[in-house]
Amino acid sequence: MSEHVSRREKDNPLRQDIRILANALGLSIQRHEGFTVFDTVEKLRGACIRLRECSMQLAQAHKEEQARIQNEIASLEQEIMHIVSDSDLDTAIDTIRAFTTYFHLVNTAEQYHRIRRQRAHELDPQNKLQRGSLEALVAFLKQNKLDTATLQSLFNQLAIDLVFTAHPTEATRRSLITKSRHITELLARNDNVNLMTQRERLRWQQELDSVIDLLWRTDAVRKVRPKPLDEIKMGIYYLDEIIYDALPDLYAEFEELLQQDYPDVTVPSFLHVGSWIGGDQDGNPFINSDTLLTALSLQRNYVLTHYRKDLFALARECSQSIEHSTITPELEASLQKDMESMPDYAQELGPQTALEPYRAKLSFMWRRLGETKANLPIPETFSWKSGASQPEQPSIAYTSADELIADLRLVQDSLIADGEIAIARGILHSLLRKVELFRFYFAALDVRQHSERHASAVAELLQVTGVCKDDYRTFDEEKRLAVLGDLLRDPRVLTRPGLELSPDTAHILGTFQTIRQVREAFGKKAITCYIISMTHQLSDIMEVQFFCKEVGIYDLQIVPLFETINDLRECTAILEQAFNNPLYSAYLDNCKREQQVMLGYSDSSKDGGILTSSWELYQAQSRLGELSERRDIAIRIFHGRGGAIGRGGGPIYEAILAQPPKSVNGRIRITEQGEMLSFKYGIHDIAMRNMELVVAGTVQSSIPNQDIIERQVHPKARQEWITALQDLSENALQRYRALIYQDPTFVKFFEQATPISEIGWLNIGSRPSRRNAGRAIEELRAIPWVFSWMQSRYVLPSWYGVGGAFEDHIRENPANLPQLRHMYQHWPFLKAFIDNLQMTLSKSDMRIAHEYAATLVEDQELSARISQAIQAEYERTRQAILAIVGGNDLLDNSPVLQESIKRRNPYVDPLSYFQIVLLKRLRKLGGPLTLDPETEKDATAEEKERARLTYGVLLTINGIAAGVRNTG
Template identity: 70%
Template sequence: MLEQDYRQEKDAPLRHDIRTLGNALGQAIQRYGGYTVFDTVERLRKDCKRLRDCTRQLHQASADEAIRLQSEIDQLGQEIAEIVKSCDLDTAIDVIRAFTVYFHLVNTAEQYHRIRRRRDYEVSNSDKPQRGSLAALINFLKNSQLDVSALQGLLNQLSIELVFTAHPTEATRRSLITKANRIAALLEEHDRAEASMTPRERLHWQRKLEGTIDLLWRTDAIRQVRPRPLDEIKMGIYYLDEILYDALPDLYEEFEELLQASYPGVTIPPFMHLGSWIGGDQDGNPFVGPDTLLAALRLQRGYVIEHYRTAIEALAQLYSQSLNHAHITPELQQSLEYDATCLPEYDRELGPQTALEPYRRKLSFMWKRLEATLALPPAPNTASRSFGTDISADAQQDETSVAYQSAEELLKDLHLIRQSLLADGELDLAQGQIRKLIRQVEIFGFYFVALDVRQHSERHAAALSELLRVTGLCEQDYTTLEESERLRILENLLHDPRIVTRQGLQLSQDTWHILNTFQAIRQAHEEFGPKAVTCYIISMSHTLSDLLEVQFFCKEVGIKDLPIVPLFETIDDLGTCTRILEAAFTHPDYRPYVENCKQQQVMLGYSDSSKDGGILTSSWELYQAQRRLAKLGQKYHIDITIFHGRGGAIGRGGGPIYEAILGQPPGTVNGRIRITEQGEMLSFKYGLHEIAIRNMELVVAGVVQSSIPDEAIIESQVHPQPSTEWVTAVERLSASAHARYRHLIYNDPTFLSFFEQATPILELGWLNIGSRPARRTKGRGIEELRAIPWVFSWMQSRYVLPSWYGVGGALEAYINEDPAHLGQLQYMYRHWPFWRAFLDNLQMTLSKADMLIAQSYAQLVEDEALRQRISREIQEEYERTERTVVSIVGGKLLLDTSPVLQQSIQLRNPYVDPLSYFQVVLLHRLRTLGGPLTLDKQAEATATPEERERARLTYAVLLTINGIAAGLRNTG
């Protein structure tokens, strides 16, 4: 279907893969969709590709050539419009499906090619290892002449956590993801065995590939039912269970091997972990609560313990050493005797043979104890108890229970075996599977992945207000009080030894929801260990009282060491966050609490700050906030860990993670970082084993490099401090871009109408891609809209507006003020990682935008004057942004400095275009009939012809949304 013409010879295998997959898809379309569908796909493909070529040539054409090209462009546009409009709905749906499935195949081929290129780097043993790889990191450390003690100190302080979210951004169904993984496995099989394949094996391989693509073609890309939180929990577990359980310890193993070769004796502590919001993120999601928190942890425990049992069973089969030929340590012998006493019946079941095979016997006991661990009953449901009562006695297990009460107990047994192997000279065995299992237990514990809990600050204030009123502790409405009065009440509550939240109080369901959440957190700590719930995040934190309210709820249930994490999301809050934290660090109640927790996390919201103030102002305020927080932590001797709430798209803080980490302000990483991994990116970044390792090594390499003090590096300075002139320049640019962005988005009362009509924002709510509503409240304004659908809808309409609007006007005004400013910005691009990462991301997102396609969406706006005015403003700003960015970064076109990425986007765009043309036509037809409608089987039987057409049109529109997301590799 696609003739890829990559210039780099190294990408020849990718061209071959795409051609093979495209041909197989073409055959499937003809078998199941018919020749009409295939012919329509081919005509659209060729016309859209030619239209792109003509448009690109037009920029550099002579006057006469430009006239000819413009005529051809007009003619092609008419032909494409006629093809799209002439399709009946069934044909349109199949054509949309064809392009959508094609993108899933291309995405799979490109992902696998990333694996291929990573292996090629390793095989070549090049002096220049792959950028951002662990090998490149080791070279950097050696070239910097970092000594062993400094490196060990850095490794000991490392704390990296990647936190999965369930935000409604994963438009691809799991059924499609698993089939894509099957195709990647077949491509790998072909790579490894191509030279030695017999004709019969080659034929069987081709049949397996075609069969999988046939299934992909006949699988519905649209979820018919909105996923529940339990479905999202299971989806998160899929990546843990299938990929990350092995990938993360494999990353550790690779890092250890590379380090030992250059720094013998250096040890690597378990510095990298995974976290999750899936099941714990209550902010704006009425379907997530205390029960889902515990359900997620229990489900995860079942999966991870089964993994341990499988690994232990494999070790038991392997470790057949006999006491006639091997020796064990006295400690292991004592452990065996203890196990036999605790499990006498199972000991007899094992039989006399295992008495001579101590390792196999010990591992069998461990397998049995893990079986008992799986059967442990849940801890008492403290949510239904009197608040503040001592429940530890109720949670105690029978002392004679053989179940492991904690992962630490299992680790102790594993270390006993490994130490015995080492003592007996079994070095290879001690370094093999059991070492990997030890690392897995260290990483995943008995909960697989720790959960965060998140709730909106207003929910805490409302719950406390009702509680104070019902108990008679405050007659006034707490939510209406000034901050000073709130603090006075909270201080009294924190000093009061009595329990305020008593059983039997007549409280609303919303308030009980808050109270029961904290009981569930305590219950989770007792049932799964203190690390099972990592922290409590407060969305839209504005004041010190927001933190103390959560501290009060913790105090009520006896939680003393749960980190309280304020989330600063608006531009104003980013500016005042250090003032709030300084008040907290000097508060006599909060300071001891944070010292007991041994850390202070601060979460910074990329998504909402960008939606609030525009991409440049958001990026700059995030940068400045981190600098101020680092100084604050030094002043009060408190370790501050920045939690980066990044999204997948550039408009939500996305972009290459390695460059993003290197672009952080000097002195702000310090070996500690938490980063969200959004739902939309999980399949892309963690869908394949080696891709997962590649993404995690980029994070590790970035954090280690960013955490090395400049004084420890002999070769060069890795963290250039921005000069006063640079800071002043970006301050001015930020203020200018902010004013331009706010003027259009928030200050123009007609903009909302344009946005709702020129994008599929109103239709997005019908795409079942997450359990969380698109808005925090029932309001219709942009303020209430979440950042994810805001970015998603602009991406769909090809405006991609949140990722660039306001920047071009600011840059142009600054350069026009003084021509020397252009040279200054060019110098900053070459020497300041922050500015370089920002402009490179801007180039990428501008390349994905397309104003010609966007104009088609603008035609959906009914008010002609409104349509022309705002379209013109956006078009002119886009041209300004494109022009000024190219002048700063160099070259003639966007991404001339990144030709591989440039070509990838240029090759993809023509195949996204047909989906966009279909979406515009279908949106118009659907809205004319009254808007989206879905029918279940029962309703369909009694529906009118018009209702059936609306439902079918709704389905077709949702297919285009899914396809464009796959083509652009971005949703929210």
């Protein structure tokens, strides 16, 4: 049996699922909208599928056939545009909704099929170990003969954080996400259809029809922009519904796999989930001290509720009588203390519970957690000026997670001594792991702010307090450092209460005061780092050190974020300067000589293009690894990755293995952003798979044996490889910046050929899309930059400049092509980069993109010139990649992904055509407009049409995002 036939057989259940869901959707559309919409959908679907088939045939046809196929393509394009243009607005909107809903169903089916294939893989003894799995990792460790002591030492140094962000790229509403989970459960039940009775099968179909009816009648577009509280609750949804169980389950699986070959190895809690949601203040005026406190307080409430529920279940399980079991003296003493401190509750438990010591102890713990939950450890609101003190804790409440952990271990030790190994190593151990992971705050919160905000606050403070009359912001770097040095050496506090400060400066000071109070109340691990966006120099770091000193914080990690190409090149020198500074070096001592460094994938890519960004990130990490080793400072790199390839996205396991040697060292942080949260953490089994990929990649990259690393993980780059990438990067940078930043007409083309202006009306995040009010590309955030190009099917940020650079490199010396092929096969960095390029080029569609430019750009000469330049660069990139990788088509070496993209494209195309037509009509009327129920009553007919067109455009944006599985 051929590999292709075997793969098709494996994917047959997926195709069947899609047919079942699509048929149910079709019936739902007919029930609620009649046959006009359904017929329009079917006509467009058939025409777009045939158009794709013709395009593929054209590439392979003989000359005598090409004219006929081209005529058919032209006829199909005319037919499609005729259907789209002639549809009335209501029919157009419902047709858009149909294709959008279809993609939500397909995405759900593909997600579940991943789970199905993983289970089938594990059940088949003939299958190889799944790449990136924990099982494969343990086999790797065993194969390379790592002994117990070496492995334990490696595990003890592991520190992995997956950090959820609220960046505005999640176009899918929570209502749709929860319905998708319901459909996943139904698909799982359908896999056991042969075990269903006829009545059960009928109920199953009715339940499916019902949920798809609800999905069809649920608005995919948010009518109201989410507030920070909405984003906080969305983040908590993933923590509460998925992560709380999935993360400890991952640890349990790892411990089980290690048991046979490494029975004496202890797995510490090294993988945690963090969050920016409620703490990321950079460019978001709605995030402040209150949102920070709200996020942690809500998270605390949810996690304590979980603990109490688990303790209750555990207490019901542990019914051992004192007549038939024994407890340790330590547990007996603890029980006596509980009864003395909670006499009323002891009486409430009754005499029977007193005869069941384990149940009694767990019940007392449940009661103490109830008091802990009821008493928030800090005031609900406070100001940096108020100096509000904490209320006294009730005597029975836990003051910290460590106290709860101590009690759990007390019970566990007694159970083990009593021979109750199953419970002690089972559900009790799971709860203990949860408390170690989530403590009393669920996910540690990061705080981020822009460097310019700190400089402005320092400048105002110096002037208001009379320390310096000149404007600090006008000082050169040497003078800034001198001033900051004096401030840090001065034992006095500059920011005394009563100062008349601007709201911006008070905001900065209030944030640091809140951080101090939160860490005192929730524990220092509740907020472990402060991130400085757009760090350019050492003073940017030491300004934050000054604010920490002002409020009495001396061990908060100060994390510079390097985002531009130039900053990536200078980051090591800036850190070297920091390490040489006695004041910062002393602060670093308080942080256990660990320095976190964040690298920005998104902004560096927007600044210099994908190839230069990727190469400069690689080199920066390599230099940071060398600096860490030379200065004996544990540098932990924080990867600011986005979801799309143009923002550093792509398969995470391959990305970690592609890091330079000695740059991981067991310590890594990674952002999980936007639509990737629902994609990667919306289902328990998928979440576990994504987390195990991170663990496997980090452990393999951190093996202390350098010989193993270079032979099996990531070989050291040869000098000729480095030279080749340097040349390619310089060429690609020039090409990219020539179009994006040096062509004065490019901004006009970009604004008209993409829906960048309209994206801002899609209510997917609380943060504005631009840092400032200007129209320059520099002012635009990386997320809408990538999002808009993805919508117009150019996907330009993910590949532009690469093809010409490779073409020139090969033309200069034909021997460079075999060298590039060798590098692709043997250098994980280049392999990961080129495989990501294949994926993003496959999602691009120059035929559709040309329609955007030709229809929407008013200046036809401008449209033709730039679109032709982009088309030519796309073709150069495609040809260069095929020459290096081999094969007849992109992704021939990744057939599952290739099939998924090919399956989706014909269904994305109608949405693109509708978007083009509706954008043209909307812009002709004056652009986007939304009406609330009050203003709609008095609106003119034209205003109502504008509002309806705006809604239609936003629907297409949502649908295309679901179809290509990327936003920003």
